[in-house]
Amino acid sequence: MLSNLSNFDIGIDLGTANILVYSRHKGIALNEPSVVVVDTTTKNIVAVGAEAYEMVGKTPEKFVTIRPLKDGVIADFDITTEMLKNILRKASKKLGFALRKPNVVVCIPSGSTSVERRAIHDAVKNAGAKKITLIEEPVAAAIGAGMPIDEPVANVVVDIGGGNTEVAIISFGGVVSCHSIKIGGDRLDEDIIQYVRKEYNVLIGERTAEKIKMEIGYALIDHEEQFMEIRGRDLVSGLPKTIKLSSYEVRNALKEPLLHILEAIRATLEDCPAELSGDIVDRGVILTGGGSLLNGMEEWLSKEIVVPVQLAENPLESVAIGTGKAIPYMNKLQAAVK
Numbered sequence: 001m002l003s004n005l006s007n008f009d010i011g012i013d014l015g016t017a018n019i020l021v022y023s024r025h026k027g028i029a030l031n032e033p034s035v036v037v038v039d040t041t042t043k044n045i046v047a048v049g050a051e052a053y054e055m056v057g058k059t060p061e062k063f064v065t066i067r068p069l070k071d072g073v074i075a076d077f078d079i080t081t082e083m084l085k086n087i088l089r090k091a092s093k094k095l096g097f098a099l100r101k102p103n104v105v106v107c108i109p110s111g112s113t114s115v116e117r118r119a120i121h122d123a124v125k126n127a128g129a130k131k132i133t134l135i136e137e138p139v140a141a142a143i144g145a146g147m148p149i150d151e152p153v154a155n156v157v158v159d160i161g162g163g164n165t166e167v168a169i170i171s172f173g174g175v176v177s178c179h180s181i182k183i184g185g186d187r188l189d190e191d192i193i194q195y196v197r198k199e200y201n202v203l204i205g206e207r208t209a210e211k212i213k214m215e216i217g218y219a220l221i222d223h224e225e226q227f228m229e230i231r232g233r234d235l236v237s238g239l240p241k242t243i244k245l246s247s248y249e250v251r252n253a254l255k256e257p258l259l260h261i262l263e264a265i266r267a268t269l270e271d272c273p274a275e276l277s278g279d280i281v282d283r284g285v286i287l288t289g290g291g292s293l294l295n296g297m298e299e300w301l302s303k304e305i306v307v308p309v310q311l312a313e314n315p316l317e318s319v320a321i322g323t324g325k326a327i328p329y330m331n332k333l334q335a336a337v338k
């Protein structure tokens, strides 16, 4: 049965890296990094979202930048609630009307515990929502990527986010098999930081590492070597230093986390019921989440798992679009929190 739709019904993708709000009117109404800057002396929130992201690694000592979500789940409940309040206010402004007591569809990682699900539910509630419906992230991602999830066929979706990667096979509207690992794009950044520290004795920041990953980071495929000049702090002299990094070096640094992601995909495919296995060969796998934008990811994975792999149309938006498309089915969706 369709619920009574109202303007105030929204979908939220509460990601480790990015938070998106989807409205039935405007589609993606807001898309900002899930980052908050807090003044440690007053405990006040100084900035949220894009503004806070700009400050990452550059704040004076009394300010700390916090990512209140970690590995896809809430690490700091109060800050997540405050961030959501702020995000809803911003979304209201963009939409041109106040989101008073919206009904919200929000995604949860399929690997999350009932306590973690309850925390997401309560944070959205405390931020001012009326009715909250939880939807599993891979299901939202698959809906958002336009997969026919209600049909009795295997829909395989791989969502590589900031803090986690979820691999799921969905058929008949439900998750048939799924694996969730706490490795995503953030881990790739960390491994680049570690590599540069170990090889060059130079410390680089999170944002520099992310930039390196996006520009000259590659999945484990052959490619023409590229170079990038980067700046950091020499750990010996303490002075700024510029080094030239090769894409081959970066690829090596990324090897371990990428193999973990591959392993999670393999494990999920191995769990697939035999009747559905054939579908996967024909229909392939859809990649979504920001991490899937790593250069060569599609090519590498399709070579490794020997089935077609395709990038979703909007990898950074699939989950949010999926939560939005699920709004009319709020009553039908199974609420994971009673």
Ligand code: ADP
Pocket (backbone or CB within 6 Å): 014, 015, 016, 017, 018, 019, 160, 161, 162, 163, 164, 184, 185, 186, 210, 213, 214, 288, 289, 290, 291, 292, 293, 294, 295, 315, 316
């Ligand atoms: P989440 O759902 O956890 O918020 P997202 O799906 O928004 O995560 O993806 C964020 C991750 O994607 C970050 O780790 C970011 O560095 C990574 N990412 C975004 N664009 C690219 C790109 N072009 N190449 C590689 N990684 C990317």
Ligand code: MG
Pocket (backbone or CB within 6 Å): 013, 015, 016, 159, 161, 162, 289, 319
């Ligand atoms: Mg996500």
